[in-house]
Amino acid sequence: MDQMILGLLLLESRTIYQLRERIRKGMDLMYSSSMGSIQAAIKKLLAYGYIRYEDRVENGKYKKIYTITDRGKHCFFEWINRPFEVQNTKNPELVKVYFMGFSDQASRRNHIEKYLSHLTEKYHALNAICEEAQNVAVTEENKDIIFYQLSAARYGRDFMKFNIEWYQKLLNEMEDKI
Numbered sequence: 672m673d674q675m676i677l678g679l680l681l682l683e684s685r686t687i688y689q690l691r692e693r694i695r696k697g698m699d700l701m702y703s704s705s706m707g708s709i710q711a712a713i714k715k716l717l718a719y720g721y722i723r724y725e726d727r728v729e730n731g732k733y734k735k736i737y738t739i740t741d742r743g744k745h746c747f748f749e750w751i752n753r754p755f756e757v758q759n760t761k762n763p764e765l766v767k768v769y770f771m772g773f774s775d776q777a778s779r780r781n782h783i784e785k786y787l788s789h790l791t792e793k794y795h796a797l798n799a800i801c802e803e804a805q806n807v808a809v810t811e812e813n814k815d816i817i818f819y820q821l822s823a824a825r826y827g828r829d830f831m832k833f834n835i836e837w838y839q840k841l842l843n844e845m846e847d848k849i
Contacts, residue, residue, distance in 0.1 A: 672702045672712040673721075677747040680722060680739040682816075687713060687735065696796065701823075713737065721746055768841070780845065787838050794831035800824045 679685060679693055687709060695704040702708065716722040721743030724735040739747070764786065771779050804821045 672708055673716055674747060674750050675702055676709070676712050676716060677721060677739055677743050678751075680737055681744065681747060684736050684738040687737065690737070696800070698823075716743065719743075719746075776845075780842065783838055783842055783845075787835060787842070790831055790835050790838065794828060794835060797824055797828035797831060801828055 675694070675698065676690060679690055685693070687706075690713075691704055691706060691709055694702065694709065698704070713722070717724070719742070720740060722737050722739055724737045727734045727736055767782070774782075801821065801824050804817065804824065807817070809817045
């Protein structure tokens with residue numbers, strides 16, 4: 672979460688609510704978009720001196736605008752230039768699938784259908800981001816930045832598509848079993 676916030680602030684200064692909205696719109700596959708997790712990361716980044724904030728009043732509303740510091744930029748660029756780390760993919764919902772034989776048939780179907788609906792919503796949101804990005808005019812200096820941001824969005828979209836297909840196949844197999 673820390674590095675994601677630093678990266679977002681490298682792109683532009685933002686309020687905590689703007690950070691949350693940006694994370695919620697396409698980045699929540701990487702990290703939780705909960706206000707609590709964002710506030711905890713902000714507190715830590717402030718303590719390390721990686722970010723600072725400026726108090727502003729806009730349209731009569733008090734706002735804290737967060738900005739990355741030089742120290743934060745150094746930390747971010749140090750992190751972004753390190754090799755990838757192999758992470759274990761964790762999907763807590765698979766635990767439910769693993770033990771689903773203990774639940775009744777109607778509940779199984781209902782839970783999977785609701786989950787499929789949620790996955791489909793996420794897919795459409797990520798697909799809209801990908802389609803919208805194709806029509807954005809990009810300056811030469813930002814081409815690399817946009818290319819990799821779009822790559823991450825495509826990964827999320829394709830991951831959602833895989834999950835939709837997998838859970839739909841599971842539903843079909845459940846029907847065949849009856």
